[in-house]
Amino acid sequence: MIARIVEAAAMETESTSFNPRTWVSPAPPADSVSQIAPEPVVSEAPPAKRPTALWVGGSVIGLAAMAGLALLVPWGAFFGKPGAEAHQSAPAPVAAAAPMAAPRYDTRIFPAADMNELGLSLEEMGIDTGDAYFAAEEVIAALGTMEPMTVTVELDSKGAKPAIHSLTAELENGAAIRLIRAGDGGFKRESVVETAQVRVRQVGGTIKHNIFYLSAVEAGIPNSLVSDFTKAFAFDIDWGQIKPGDRFSATWEENVTRAGREVEPPRLIAVEYETDGIKRSFYAFTPPDEAEPRWFDEGGQGNARSLMRTPVDGARITSRFGVRKHPIYNIQKAHNGVDFAAPTGTPIFAAGKGTVIFQAMAGGAGNLIKIDHGDGLETRYMHLNAFAEGQGVGASVMQGQVIGYVGTTGGSTGPHLHFEIRTDGNYVDPLSFENTVTEALTGAELRMYLAQRKATSAEIAAANSPKKPAAKPAAKPKPQG
Numbered sequence: 001m002i003a004r005i006v007e008a009a010a011m012e013t014e015s016t017s018f019n020p021r022t023w024v025s026p027a028p029p030a031d032s033v034s035q036i037a038p039e040p041v042v043s044e045a046p047p048a049k050r051p052t053a054l055w056v057g058g059s060v061i062g063l064a065a066m067a068g069l070a071l072l073v074p075w076g077a078f079f080g081k082p083g084a085e086a087h088q089s090a091p092a093p094v095a096a097a098a099p100m101a102a103p104r105y106d107t108r109i110f111p112a113a114d115m116n117e118l119g120l121s122l123e124e125m126g127i128d129t130g131d132a133y134f135a136a137e138e139v140i141a142a143l144g145t146m147e148p149m150t151v152t153v154e155l156d157s158k159g160a161k162p163a164i165h166s167l168t169a170e171l172e173n174g175a176a177i178r179l180i181r182a183g184d185g186g187f188k189r190e191s192v193v194e195t196a197q198v199r200v201r202q203v204g205g206t207i208k209h210n211i212f213y214l215s216a217v218e219a220g221i222p223n224s225l226v227s228d229f230t231k232a233f234a235f236d237i238d239w240g241q242i243k244p245g246d247r248f249s250a251t252w253e254e255n256v257t258r259a260g261r262e263v264e265p266p267r268l269i270a271v272e273y274e275t276d277g278i279k280r281s282f283y284a285f286t287p288p289d290e291a292e293p294r295w296f297d298e299g300g301q302g303n304a305r306s307l308m309r310t311p312v313d314g315a316r317i318t319s320r321f322g323v324r325k326h327p328i329y330n331i332q333k334a335h336n337g338v339d340f341a342a343p344t345g346t347p348i349f350a351a352g353k354g355t356v357i358f359q360a361m362a363g364g365a366g367n368l369i370k371i372d373h374g375d376g377l378e379t380r381y382m383h384l385n386a387f388a389e390g391q392g393v394g395a396s397v398m399q400g401q402v403i404g405y406v407g408t409t410g411g412s413t414g415p416h417l418h419f420e421i422r423t424d425g426n427y428v429d430p431l432s433f434e435n436t437v438t439e440a441l442t443g444a445e446l447r448m449y450l451a452q453r454k455a456t457s458a459e460i461a462a463a464n465s466p467k468k469p470a471a472k473p474a475a476k477p478k479p480q481g
């Protein structure tokens with residue numbers, strides 16, 4: 001029942017592109033997500049807790065308009081508002097919408113500020129002047145108002161002049177009226193309850209300012225989604241320290257009417273951020289029995305993460321945390337970290353997102369890096385052969401970012417990394433320390449998640465495909481506030 005339209009907003013930020021072939025009859029009204037029977041969005045997709053088609057109508061309308069409308073249409077039929085009333089009365093005023101899929105009529109969508117503009121626009125399409133203004137008058141009479149509206153007209157081009165087959169006028173508050181050509185040459189009026197379609201959009205951008213918000217909005221990410229985006233990366237990125245040139249992309253779903261009016265706030269479904277050659281992606285997923293979506297990476301790992309326990313690849317532990325005999329000083333001494341032996345030059349990673357607060361040669365520690373991870377959490381990396389190029393004190397680092405290379409500087413018997421974690425000034429064992437609960441999806445949840453992610457990826461790919469929906473609106477709909 002859900003018509004899904006995919007669109008790459010990077011290519012087409014403002015305009016709305018609708019394919020009439022995707023139009024469907026209105027779904028049975030639903031007043032809450034929970035009442036919608038789970039429908040597979042894509043064949044492999046599991047029942048997803050996504051809001052599907054919405055039942056939208058004019059739930060708010062001026063008294064004057066009400067007075068006008070009351071004379072014209074059955075009250076309940078017009079006010080197919082979201083909620084119990086609509087649900088009970090179960091009107092299907094536009095059940096006849098299905099034939100819209102037939103290519104017989106040329107569909108045009110355009111804004112009109114008032115009756116004259118509506119009449120004029122119709123006239124400019126070649127419609128007989130008398131008919132154009134008659135239709136415009138009918139619309140105003142039916143809506144009882146002259147507020148700006150979005151008009152969808154189906155043109156019948158069989159005759160010498162194009163004629164109106166149907167005309168739908170939708171006010172910004174969702175109230176809409178539809179005129180359908182009647183046998184007598186006049187129009188039959190129908191109230192319309194607009195159904196929403198889910199549309200997937202993706203935009204990508206590059207950081208140009210030090211404030212993510214500015215770059216995000218400039219790229220076309222809706223204002224309301226920026227904070228969700230930053231929260232998804234709360235464990236990876238220090239948003240106060242981002243760099244120009246970093247790349248990002250956001251994918252969201254929006255529910256829009258045929259005229260392009262949003263009927264509920266957009267929902268972020270996938271996010272991506274790339275800095276220093278490290279790219280992280282997260283996908284929104286609502287685990288069964290949970291109300292709100294959370295963020296998971298490609299493998300189903302939650303975005304909340306603890307520090308890496310082994311911040312160097314291919315290393316073997318040569319000395320654990322605790323008391324031991326010091327190899328050089330030959331005295332009993334607490335070993336405040338873990339030693340990882342690895343060849344000189346092996347990259348060392350930041351164990352977590354943070355800021356470099358110390359980076360220099362420091363006596364027995366050799367080349368030392370200290371990273372502040374916030375909340376009193378600090379990691380230290382010793383005996384480095386070299387620091388990462390261009391990095392200095394104050395540098396912001398992501399988890400997994402290369403900060404330096406294994407060496408044997410300072411008091412060291414061979415190439416290794418001495419790694420420490422301190423919390424509020426106390427040493428803790430890096431091999432057992434957990435500062436956050438890292439949750440990974442498993443079993444059935446993981447399978448559901450992977451299926452949904454596959455569907456999302458397919459939608460994103462489709463959104464970025466050069467094959468666009470064929471139909472173009474005749475004019476840009478008035479931007480909605």
Ligand SMILES: [Zn+2]
Pocket residue numbers: 319335337338339417418419
């Ligand atoms: Zn050590």
